[in-house]
Amino acid sequence: MDSEEDMHDANDIESLDDDFYSGETEDAPMGFYSDYDDDADDYFDDADYSERTESSRMEQNYTVLKESDIRQRQEDDISRVSAVLSISRVASSILLRHYNWSVSKVNDAWFSNEDRVRKAVGLLDKPVVQFPNASELICGICFETHPRSWIESAACGHPYCITCWAGYIGTSINDGPGCLTLRCPDPACGAAIGQDMINLLVSSEDKEKYSRYLLRSYIEDNKKTKWCPAPGCEYAVNFDAGSGNCDVSCLCSYSFCWNCTEEAHRPVDCVTVAKWILKNSAESENMNWILANSKPCPKCKRPIEKNQGCMHMTCTPPCKFEFCWLCVGAWSDHGERTGGFYACNRYEAAKQEGVYDEAEKRREMAKNSLERYTHYYERWASNQSSRQKALADLQQMQNVHIEKLSDTQCQPESQLKFITEAWLQIVECRRVLKWTYAYGYYLPEHEHAKKQFFEYLQGEAESGLERLHQCAEKELQQFLTADGPSKEFNDFRTKLAGLTSVTRNYFENLVRALENGLSDVDSHGAACSKTTSSKNVGGSSKGRGGRGKGATLTSGSCRITDDNYWSCEHCTYANAKSDTTCQMCQQQRR
């Protein structure tokens, strides 16, 4: 394992370079992260680890939007369209919503064929029906005769009384965001109902709901914006595609992955994270029920329960994706050329024979590998809670202790930044470490060399982090309780800053190694796995629960517990020695 030695040396050299970074940072807008990496070239070259901690540099490819910013942008877009097309603001709002709030798409469509756009969106030039002289009109919903003043109409002129309007619009608003595309009640008429009508006719509560849907639509229908997924956070993020980094940090201090909107999970990829999260919840009854009784919409992934009707499913607005319940394919593919329902009937038959029953299979597998899973889950979860604690400690530090410490040690607060930075590093490392356990869980069993290398890196990183955490938590205490300046404080500063930088290097190595798929060990990894697997094909998923935290170079024999079984690489099921394919997933034994 030469590479490990190399790595170790490299660490030491780099850590010397990086030691003196503190004290010169500008106040980042968030007051939370700071940039301690001056080496801007790294940023582009090898997706350096530090790029995500320095959130607020000018390279940042996203903007966090507060509600006022969102409204402002929405208003600006509406005004722009309204001015360019010379139409009312209400009409331009309807148009923009139809084209997913893309001003350029609206302009393109409008100027290429205004009539078609008007028709599609329901913006009428002139009324369809007119009653210029009537003093009384019959409402098209309740069929009562009402004085003219009680009657309202959309641009089409179809008359309905204000009570029925309120009921019609109110029902639609309470049905969800579909109310944004509301049309005139007359089935043959497509006239759009805009916000002016809404504000004229419904209760203030419904108006509020409508305006909230409109705001949400601006974020949710727009491909460049997403809500911050943190609970209770009301900010949205506008992301400019281009750079490879998908991690974004919201103003609420929550970091998440733009791609999958799970919390930031670098260096682990989105697919692994999704698998891991599904796995975490697969144990719960809830997920079992969802798996058994629902299917995710193939487009927006919301779980859908089918409780009646035909196989032609339409997802609820705003998704509205049409698909076939049986094969979960797009409905538009169910033309004559695919054989339509015949193909889906075959699927049904195959399902009854158990060929397609993946949900069942998944549950079965989860049981088989439960022990192995528990090992990784416990460590994942404990790093998670440790990170929460560290976040709380960081807040406490920033809000209370720093000021106090500044007084007792007679140091300006700017000189105490190294403490905050240590805590930020801890928070970040806990996050990375947490995800490495998900990574480790999915690391193929037969790749012994990779596994060893991974566990070595993880162990090094973890023990470094423990030292740092210990120092920041325990050794700081004496200075917090001290009455006056102490001599040892400068030593403490050197130690903590040193530990911070060493730990950062460890984690950078870990992240880099995981992001390139542990390719350093590829060459002898293959040879190693060949020899071991030909000799020791035994080994079930049992018997590896006892491996401690930070175990580094364990022997490659942990798979062998019983020579009568071999565990499937694909699903970990323990098969009898005589089987050549996995009894659970039909994978060939390798």
Add this chain to the structure above:
Amino acid sequence: MQASRARLFKEYKEVQREKAVDPDIQLSCDDSNIFKWTALIKGPSETPFEGGVFQLAFSVPEQYPLQPPQVRFLTKIFHPNVHFKTGEICLDILKNAWSPAWTLQSVCRAIIALMAHPEPDSPLNCDSGNLLRSGDVRGYQSMARMYTKLAAMPKKG
């Protein structure tokens, strides 16, 4: 509740007046409950349902007309968009395309139109839908005609 009752009463009076106008539809309200209706509709001519009389059951929700009525066939019918066992109807205006401007009478008209123009791409009765989709119009028509004879016509003798 009051609004739906008033509206149904309007429809009731309209039905009484219009009876002669549309001889294909005979709507009647349950004697004791204005939210329960039945309809007899004639199978449209030049379809396999011609000559048959089909009974529909309406169950009207309290939010009517803001919510659509629930309608199903009581008479057995072989049609791609009608469930063969329950009589449930797959028709957009009874689901997401409902508008309060529709009435029970116009729903009946829409169902008659559906009988004449089945929509085999959204089948509730796959056997029936598959006959049409595979181009076996004769097979579909003879099946539909047989069930019309069996279930929707007065028994001979």
